């Protein structure tokens with residue numbers, strides 16, 4: 001099956017820059033992009049299906065590098081709305097210990113539906129809430145991703161350091177190290193697909209320094225490197241975490257990870273708000289990637305990550321919306337806007353750039369974070385761009401949408417980032433249309449939302 005998006009405005013990263021190609025046609029064959037050329041050089045009759053692109057901006061499917069899909073069960077929870085990270089977690093652990101297959105599966109489907117509607121075709125999901133004895137397992141998320149048709153990096157998360165050992169979570173919410181490792185092996189064996197264009201990969205992801213033992217960090221590192229899967233964790237998110245690491249390990253968060261040999265091109269770290277110049281240089285030198293989650297960092301009052309200084313140093317940076325309990329929305333373009341706005345504020349206060357040599361973050365930089373930057377974090381050269389050989393993941397935004405009208409004529413990239421981005425009109429993932437006219441194509445969105453509302457009202461709204 002071949003498809004041509006004919007005579008559209010195509011935006012794609014190419015050789016480190018973001019290109020805006022007016023009057024171009026995008027050719028698809030099955031699951032792959034096979035051509036990108038000026039419309040006049042293309043013969044539409046040669047394609048099975050042709051979509052007139054003259055009113056559309058086409059972008060690569062957005063790549064979200066950090067999420068906790070299950071947290072859709074507790075978004076906007078009143079008791080946790082106005083708390084800093086540690087207190088926020090303490091309140092939420094009490095709710096999250098109720099998770100099971102059905103509630104996680106429903107939450108994941110709602111969160112994935114929201115991502116897809118906003119043009120996100122690949123998401124990482126860091127799922128670490130697996131209280132022993134409860135029927136919450138990795139399949140709850142994998143099944144949701146497969147049903148809705150999104151590409152996923154499912155991070156087999158873990159917590160093994162409970163309150164009695166000096167960790168943050170209650171003891172009954174953490175797993176034994178051996179159980180974590182055994183289940184990690186199980187899900188890699190059963191689900192990890194390392195082929196190009198894979199819809200499903202497994203990453204390994206101990207949660208954070210304050211709820212995982214150093215022993216599990218080391219064993220997870222060894223397992224991931226033996227099996228060739230990526231490593232992910234939260235790091236340097238708050239001042240409180242920095243203090244915790246200094247008191248417990250005698251090291252700042254990045255130093256703690258370095259001691260554990262937990263930096264490298266196979267590692268992507270969520271947050272990295274509190275970094276000094278030496279730590280930024282170390283991330284660059286080791287090829288460690290960063291998932292920047294500006295909305296969550298602002299929502300929790302954590303701080304503003306040094307996104308532009310990381311980029312200047314040569315660190316790979318992607319964007320994350322973060323879990324639904326600390327963002328409450330799953331729109332990567334909104335995260336790109338937040339990255340841009342927060343970078344502009346941070347720049348004004350940045351002692352490292354007192355002369356203002358850097359200037360203000362551009363919309364094209366923010367959109368690169370949400371596309372090629374995210375793909376690089378996940379080690380996916382076939383994602384995040386629309387050059388021939390890319391996976392057929394892309395989103396079409398209508399330039400006449402009232403949210404974009406006027407702006408899209410001026411500058412399509414800035415329109416997508418600076419305006420309040422609307423849902424995409426059509427979204428394709430792996431060559432399949434998953435969103436049509438702004439709605440999930442094969443999913444009853446209201447029925448799905450109603451099922452989640454019922455579940456939350458019965459079990460998570462107290």
Ligand SMILES: [Zn+2]
Pocket residue numbers: 066067068126234270322323
């Ligand atoms: Zn997170």
